[in-house]
Amino acid sequence: MPELPEVETTRRKIEPLLRGRTILRVEHDAPHKYRDTHLAVGRRVQGLSRRGKYLMLQLAAQGAAEGDPHDLEFIVHLGMTGGFRLERGKHTRVILETDAGLLHFDDARRFGKMAVVLPGEYASxxxxxxMGPEPLSDDFHEAPFVALARTAPAVKPWLLSQKPVSGVGNIYADEALWMAKIHPAQTRLSAPEARRLYHAIREVMGRAVEAGGSTLGDGVSNYRQHDGEAGAFQFAHNAYARNGHPCPRCGTEIVKTVLAQRGTHYCPKCQQLRAESRGQRAEGETDV
Incomplete structure (x- = not known):
């Protein structure tokens, strides 16, 4: 699933194609998944932002000034396999036409969603x-994160909830926990553990954004940019999908388990479960 680095890279790549352009047509056949997209037609794209794993297009009526009360937001969630392409493909679900040309939203597994809403109205x-703070922003402070982590349940599912920090998904949770030397099922982190995790999240996310995210598998049905370019951070993975390979830090074989129904990768030597968490396997944890 595209996570913060992939969505941020997407934002940076398609912003020059959309900013300042007028949306002429939004074509699809699934109004329950792509809600109220007709409201975007005739509006100008003032800018593109991102919140966690969500893309957000700021729309204004033609001739309206910035901040006009009739502004709208076009929210896009890429789902597991969603992404924008210049050319139509066999998995194209939405066609977005502007006065500069066409963008195609491809989504092999159909989990992507779109909605046009009033700014900030996210009740649906x-x-x-x-969502919690952005991990690379000045709003992500160490002390509040450490305080929350001291009473947290199993740490990886807690990160995936998006509440302590936004945009961390399966890939980057595994990578940050490996860097911080914390077992994915560890509960109630100590203050040193929480501080290590805070800095690991910031470092992993920053490096992944600079590398253009991670492209897994064949890159056809998975994340790839609109121009066909793949991400490069998969070559820097230390834990995620590295089961059977030696840990880059200690040489122990990386193992895979299932935690809260998500494939989870870690080093059993570097990331040992502390005594108080042993014997109380996190909900949904099974060996693979």
Whole structure:
């Protein structure tokens, strides 16, 4: 699934194609998945932002000034396999036409969603409404994160909830926890563990954004940019999808388990579960 680095890279790549352009047509056949997109037609794209894993196009009526009360937001969630392309493909679900040309939203597994809403009205998108701070922003402070982590349940599912920090998904949770030497099922982090994790999240996310995200598998049905370019951070993975390979830090074989129904990769030597968490396997944890 595209996570913050992939969505941020997408934003940076398609912003020059959309900023300042007028939307002429939004074509699809799934109004329950792409809600109220007709409201975008005739509006100018003032800018593109991102919140966690969500793309957000700021729309204004033609001739309206910035901040006009009739402004709208076009929210895009890429789902598991969604992405924009210049050419139509066999998995194209939405065609976005502007006065500069066409963009095609491809989504092999059909989990992507779109909605046009009034700015800030996210009641229909509870994850977006309750999302934690951006990990690379000045709003992500160490002390509040450490305090929350001291009472947290199993740390990886906690990160995936998007509440302590936004944009961290399966890939980057595994990578940050490996860097911080914390077991994915660890509960109630110590203050040193929480501080290590805070800095690991910032470092991993920053490096992944600079590398253009991670392209897994064949890159056809998975994340790739509109121009066909793949990300490069998959070559720097230390834990995610590295089961059976030696840990880059200690040489122990990386193992895979299932935690809260998500494939989870870690080093059993570097990331040991502390005594108080042993014997109380996190909900949904099974060996693979």
């Amino acid at each position: 998108m509870p994850t977006l409404a309750a």
